[in-house]
Amino acid sequence: MTTREQLHEISRNLWWSWHPEALTLFQRLNRDAFQASGNNPNIALKLARADVLTDPQVQAEVDSVYRSFKEYMESPGENQDAPKTAYFCMEYGLHESLPLYSGGLGILAGDHVKAASDVGLRFTAVGLFLRDGYFRQYFDPKGLQHDDYPAIDSTEQPVELVVDEDGAPITVTVHTGHQPIHLRAWKVCVGKTALYLLDTDFAANPYEIRFLTRRLYQGNRYTRIQQEIILGIGGLRFLRAIGESFDVHHMNEGHCAFLTLEMVREHLAAGLSRQEAEEATRASCVFTTHTPVIAGHDRFEPNLFTSTLAGFRDEIGFSEYDMLSYGRVHPEDGGEEFTMTVLGLKLSRSANGVSELHGKVARHQWNHLFADLAPAEVPITHITNGIHLPTWAAPASRSFLDVHLGSWTADRENQATWDRIDQVSDRAIWEYRNRLRSSLISFVNAHIRTQTMSQDAMLNRDALTIGFARRFATYKRAPLLFSDIERITQLFQHSDRPIQVIYAGKAHPQDEGGKAFIQKIYELSHRSAFNGRLIFLENYNMEIGRKLISGCDVWLNNPRRPMEASGTSGQKVAIHGGLNLSIPDGWWPEGYNGTNGWSIGDNASHEYEDPSVQDPRDAELLYDLLENAVIPLFYSRGEKGRPDEWIAMIRSAMKGLTYKFSAHRMLLEYIEKIYSV
Ligand SMILES: *Cc1c(COP(=O)(O)O)cnc(C)c1O
Numbered sequence: 001m002t003t004r005e006q007l008h009e010i011s012r013n014l015w016w017s018w019h020p021e022a023l024t025l026f027q028r029l030n031r032d033a034f035q036a037s038g039n040n041p042n043i044a045l046k047l048a049r050a051d052v053l054t055d056p057q058v059q060a061e062v063d064s065v066y067r068s069f070k071e072y073m074e075s076p077g078e079n080q081d082a083p084k085t086a087y088f089c090m091e092y093g094l095h096e097s098l099p100l101y102s103g104g105l106g107i108l109a110g111d112h113v114k115a116a117s118d119v120g121l122r123f124t125a126v127g128l129f130l131r132d133g134y135f136r137q138y139f140d141p142k143g144l145q146h147d148d149y150p151a152i153d154s155t156e157q158p159v160e161l162v163v164d165e166d167g168a169p170i171t172v173t174v175h176t177g178h179q180p181i182h183l184r185a186w187k188v189c190v191g192k193t194a195l196y197l198l199d200t201d202f203a204a205n206p207y208e209i210r211f212l213t214r215r216l217y218q219g220n221r222y223t224r225i226q227q228e229i230i231l232g233i234g235g236l237r238f239l240r241a242i243g244e245s246f247d248v249h250h251m252n253e254g255h256c257a258f259l260t261l262e263m264v265r266e267h268l269a270a271g272l273s274r275q276e277a278e279e280a281t282r283a284s285c286v287f288t289t290h291t292p293v294i295a296g297h298d299r300f301e302p303n304l305f306t307s308t309l310a311g312f313r314d315e316i317g318f319s320e321y322d323m324l325s326y327g328r329v330h331p332e333d334g335g336e337e338f339t340m341t342v343l344g345l346k347l348s349r350s351a352n353g354v355s356e357l358h359g360k361v362a363r364h365q366w367n368h369l370f371a372d373l374a375p376a377e378v379p380i381t382h383i384t385n386g387i388h389l390p391t392w393a394a395p396a397s398r399s400f401l402d403v404h405l406g407s408w409t410a411d412r413e414n415q416a417t418w419d420r421i422d423q424v425s426d427r428a429i430w431e432y433r434n435r436l437r438s439s440l441i442s443f444v445n446a447h448i449r450t451q452t453m454s455q456d457a458m459l460n461r462d463a464l465t466i467g468f469a470r471r472f473a474t475y476k477r478a479p480l481l482f483s484d485i486e487r488i489t490q491l492f493q494h495s496d497r498p499i500q501v502i503y504a505g506k507a508h509p510q511d512e513g514g515k516a517f518i519q520k521i522y523e524l525s526h527r528s529a530f531n532g533r534l535i536f537l538e539n540y541n542m543e544i545g546r547k548l549i550s551g552c553d554v555w556l557n558n559p560r561r562p563m564e565a566s567g568t569s570g571q572k573v574a575i576h577g578g579l580n581l582s583i584p585d586g587w588w589p590e591g592y593n594g595t596n597g598w599s600i601g602d603n604a605s606h607e608y609e610d611p612s613v614q615d616p617r618d619a620e621l622l623y624d625l626l627e628n629a630v631i632p633l634f635y636s637r638g639e640k641g642r643p644d645e646w647i648a649m650i651r652s653a654m655k656g657l658t659y660k661f662s663a664h665r666m667l668l669e670y671i672e673k674i675y676s677v
Contacts, residue, residue: 001066003053003054003058003059003062004045004048004053006062006063006066007025007026007029007045007048007062008045009066009069010022010041010065010066010069011026011041011042011045011158012042012158012160012189013069013073013158013189013190013191014094014095014098014114014158014188014189014190014191015069015072015073015189015190015191016041017094017095017114017391018114018388018390018391019065019068019069019390020395020398021061021065021068022041022065022069023039023041025058025061025062025065026041026044026045027039027044028052028058029044029045029047029048029049029052029053030044030047030048030049030052033046033047037097037156038096038097038099038541038543039095039096039097039543040097040156040157041097041158042156042157042158043156046156072191072192073191073192075120076120077119077120077121077122077192078119078120079119079120079121079671080120080122082121082122082671082675082676083246083247083248083671083675083676083677084122084123084246084247084248085116085121085122085123085124085246085247085248085249085250085675086123086124086125086126086239086244086246086248086249086250087109087112087113087116087123087124087125087126087250087252088125088126088127088231088232088235088249088250088251088252088256088259089105089106089109089125089126089127089252089253089255089256090105090106090127090128090216090217090227090231090253090255090256091105091106091109091127091130091134091216092106092109092110092113092125092127092195093106093107093108093109093110093111093542094110094113094114094188094190094195095110095542096541096542096543097157098152098157098158098188099130099133099134099152099541100127100128100129100130100133100134100197100216101134101216101542102134102216102217102471102506102508103470103471104290104470104471104566104567104568104569105252105253105290107542107545107568108252108354108385108566108568109125109127109252110388110391111386111387111388111391111568111663112252112663112666112667113125113190113193113195114190114191114388114390114391114663115386115388115662115663115664115666115667116193116667117190117191117192117193118191118388118390118664118667119664119667119668119671120192121193121667121671121675123193124193124194124195124196124239124244124246125190125193125194125195125196126195126196126198126231126235126238126239126256127195127196127197127198127231128197128198128199128213128216128227128230128231129152129154129159129185129186129197129198129199129201129213130152130197130213130214130215130216131151131152131154131199131201131213131214132149132150132151132152132214132215133149133150133152133215133216134215134216134217134506135147135148135149135506135509136148136149136150136539137506137538137539137540138452138453138538138539139451139452139453139522139538141454142519143453143518143519143522143523144515144519145506145507145509145515145518145519147509149214149215151214154186158188158189159186159187159188159197160186160187161184161185161186161187162184162185162186162187162196162242169184169202170184170185170238170241170242171183171184171204171241172234172237172238172240172241173237174229174230174233174234174237174311174312175229175310175311175312175315176209176226176229176308176311177307177308177310177311178310178311178314179209179311180311181200181205181209181212181226181229181230181234182200182202182204182205182209183198183199183200183230183234183237183238184198184199184202185197185198185199185238186199196235196238196239196242198213198230198231198234198235198238199213200212200213200230201213201214212226212227212230213227213230217508218509218510221300221301221304222304222308224298225300225304225305225308226308227255228255228256228257228258228298228340229258229308229309229312231255231256231258231259232255232256232257232258232259232260232261232262233258233259233261233262233312235256235259236249236259236262236263236266237262240266246284247284247675248284248285248286248674248675249263249284249285249286250286250287250288250670250674250675251285251286251287251288251344251348252288252290253288253289253290253291253298254287254289254291254297254298254339254340254341254343254344255298255340257287257340257341257343257344257347258340258343259285260281260285260326260343260344260347260348261312261316261323261326261343261347262312263280263281263284263285263347264277264278264281264316264347265277265312265315265316267280267281268316268317278347281347282347282348282349283349283677284349285347285348285349286348286349286350286351286352286674286675287341287344287345287348287350287351287352288351288352288353288354288383289341289344289345289351289352289353289354289362289380289565290353290354290358290565290566291341291565292353292358292361292362292365292562292563292564292565293475293563294365297339297340297341298339298340298341299327299337299338299339299340300327300337300338300340301337301338302324302334302335302336302337302338305323305324305327305337305338306320306323306324309323324336324338326338326342326343326346326347327339327340327342327343328342329342329368329369341366342369345366345369345380346369349677350379350381350674351379351380351381352380352381352382352383352674353380353381353382353565354382354383354384354385354565354566354586355382355384355385355565355566355586355587355589355590356382356384356589356590357562357584357585357586357589357590358382358562358565358566358586359380359381359382360382361562361565362378362380362382363375363376363378363380364378366378366380381673383666383669383670383673383674384566384587384590384661384666385566385567385568385571385587385661385666386568386571386660386661386662386663386664386665386666387568387571387572387661387662387663388662388663388664389412389575389658389662389663389664390409392546392549392572392575393575393576394436394439394546394550394576396432396435396436396439396550397432397436397550397575397576400428400432401575404420404421404423404424404428405417405418405420405421406420412659412662412664413659413664413665413668415659417659418654418655418656418658418659419655421651421654421655422651422655424651426640426642426644426647427640427642429577429647429650429651430642430643430647432577433553433576433577433650434461434462436550436551436576436577437461437465437551437552437553438461438551439547439550439551440465440502440547440548440550440551440552441457441459441461441465441551443547443551444457444459444502444535444537444547445457445459447537447538447544448535448537451537451538451539452538453522453536453538455525455535455536455537456531456532457532457535458531458532458533459500459532459533459535460498460500460533463498463499463500463533464497464498464499464500464553464554464630464631464634464635465499465500465501465502465551465552465553465554466481466499466500466501466502466552466553466554466555466556466581467501467502467503467548467549467551467552467554467555467556467578468481468501468502468503468504468505468555468556468557469502469503469504469505469537469540469544469545469548469549469569470505470540470557470567470569471505471506471507471508471514472505472506472507472511472514472515472517472518473507473508473511473514474511474513474514474517475559475560475563475564476558476559476560476564477558477559477560477615477618478503478505478517478518478521479517479520479521479524480558480615480618480619480622481501481556481558481619481622482520482521482524483615483616483619484619484623487623488623489529489530491626491627491631492529492530492533492534493529494631496635497631497632497634497635498533499533499626499631500533500534500535501533501534501535501556502535502536502537502548502552503521503534503535503536503537504536504537504538504540504544504545504548505518505540506539506540518536521534521536522536545569545572549569549572549573549576549578550572550573550576550578551576552573552578553578553579553634554578554579554580554581554630555569555570555573555578555579555580555581555582556581556582557569557570557580557581557582557583557585557588558582558583558600558618558622559583559585559586560583560611560614560615560618561583561584561585561614562585563585564583564585564586565586566586566587567582567585567586567587567588568587568661570582570587570588570591571587571591571657571661571662574596574653574654574657574658574661575654575658577650577653577654578653579596579597579598579646579649579650579653580592580596580597580598580653581597581598581600581622581625581626581630582597582598582599582600583599583600583601583618584599584600584601584602584603587661589603590660591656591657591660591661593652593656595648595649595652596649596652596653596656596657597649597653598625598629598630600618600621600622600625601617601618601621633645633646633649634646
């Protein structure tokens with residue numbers, strides 16, 4: 001096999017997205033093309049320089065990476081006997097070069113797929129081929145966010161159109177009203193698992209239908225319900241068309257829940273009674289909710305639902321009333337909208353939230369659907385989210401772990417492996433931290449030169465570096481840190497204890513509040529009190545995410561509790577020696593132990609308050625912690641010039657949080673508690 005052939009084979013499997021040794025090789029093929037393409041291995045290979053491809057040293061490295069790829073692909077699946085699982089989600093965050101995600105839900109789904117491959121589960125995922133992806137963020141001179149949609153080119157992506165033996169695309173049909181929508185799909189190999197991306201953008205469909213699968217979370221409710229028909233009903237039909245059936249169907253959030261109705265239809269067609277069909281559907285469906293706020297659940301106005309599902313209703317043979325009942329808490333209430341979560345809850349055998357706190361919130365939230373049960377008895381459990389460590393660990397952390405923990409991937413389930421962090425010297429931990437911070441600062445200095453939003457960086461490689469990057473949904477309260485300008489100015493102005501803060505994040509194009517938050521940070525970043533040390537990084541994506549979570553000393557998370565179902569970005573920092581400074585929301589109450597970061601207020605002090613009370617109070621608690629704990633601790637140096645107590649906290653965080661909040665742990669828990677009956 002030639003070097004190019006080996007690289008080609010590797011490039012067609014997203015396995016490279018969590019194997020930096022592979023990515024580094026692609027980068028070497030043509031650095032400029034790699035960078036200009038947003039780190040796309042397929043483009044780097046297409047434009048590979050001949051002198052690199054023929055370099056014997058490169059060839060030897062390709063051989064070695066190719067061998068590990070084959071070994072991974074051929075290794076027996078440890079969980080082959082676990083139920084064969086189909087997974088449905090609207091978005092997938094696998095790599096920055098394939099932007100099919102907007103935020104945490106997609107990143108979680110991407111990590112779930114990769115971990116399913118790692119643990120050797122028989123697993124297939126379904127999503128949409130969002131050709132325009134989520135948007136690319138740019139700014140006008142006033143710091144107002146604008147959105148731009150560079151289309152994904154399928155010829156430059158590791159996607160294959162799914163075809164039959166004669167090479168003709170395999171298609172299925174669903175309906176919007178009575179109009180047919182034709183679907184085809186692109187296959188993406190993610191290690192040993194496959195992801196099928198449904199696509200309407202081809203000649204069989206009229207213009208307005210072709211556009212349907214292009215954009216994520218945009219357009220009106222009519223577009224959205226059609227996308228959800230495609231994902232749920234179309235997704236299941238497509239799996240059938242390629243001859244696949246599954247023991248478990250995992251609905252990751254409500255967008256895909258129409259698949260349950262399609263399954264009921266299949267069972268009816270096979271001769272089951274309606275009750276039997278519902279029971280058989282429930283027996284193979286499981287549902288995960290991610291939305292702690294009632295208003296955040298996906299819902300459709302009854303007329304829209306009834307007219308858009310008219311074609312499907314003919315196929316399933318139900319009355320309009322019966323169809324609506326599946327998505328209503330009170331079917332007899334003619335004004336009640338059709339809620340996807342209600343459908344998911346009614347037609348699944350298991351439901352879960354994504355952190356312990358969120359499980360509890362969800363049980364209260366849906367108590368009215370199970371009116372004869374006490375809140376604690378509502379059948380919604382939780383599996384706490386985790387992150388795919390190989391995707392998020394910086395190359396420097398891999399070498400750090402290899403040196404200090406030995407064979408950590410093989411023994412990651414064993415706490416004793418992580419306890420070996422105790423034996424690492426303070427010096428090694430502090431050098432590791434300084435190296436990662438410095439590498440982030442170099443990245444920031446280069447990145448801001450490419451931005452449309454003008455930013456000056458005068459970052460100090462030794463200063464306490466605080467990071468905040470996530471979607472700019474208003475409940476996440478990005479500018480909370482700047483709610484008392486006098487107080488934050490004092491912290492920035494302190495000459496012996498400098499701090500610097502780096503932000504990144506996109507606001508949804510229709511979220512004026514979120515865009516105003518970015519504008520506020522932009523405006524502040526140009527004030528002399530903060531200039532050069534308050535930075536906004538443009539166009540947040542997985543690459544910027546990786547840099548920030550590895551380089552920051554403190555990861556700030558201040559959502560309005562309990563609106564963050566889990567959050568995962570804070571889980572990514574632990575392995576890099578970063579510390580969380582977080583509201584006790586989502587995963588953090590399970591992670592925080594008093595020695596591994598900070599909790600902004602305690603569990604009891606927040607719940608369900610009026611934002612006009614909650615926000616200033618949380619800001620107050622945040623300032624108190626920064627002034628009295630975080631900053632003094634970072635700058636309290638021992639004889640060797642190191643912050644000894646800070647390093648002790650890093651140790652505690654790395655030891656206790658890394659495996660506990662990994663996708664590996666999460667997958668094993670899903671297999672044991674949710675997928676298996
Ligand atoms: C991890 C991650 C998220 C999720 O962040 P939260 O802080 O949990 O909301 C969103 N976007 C990107 C690019 C990420 O890497």
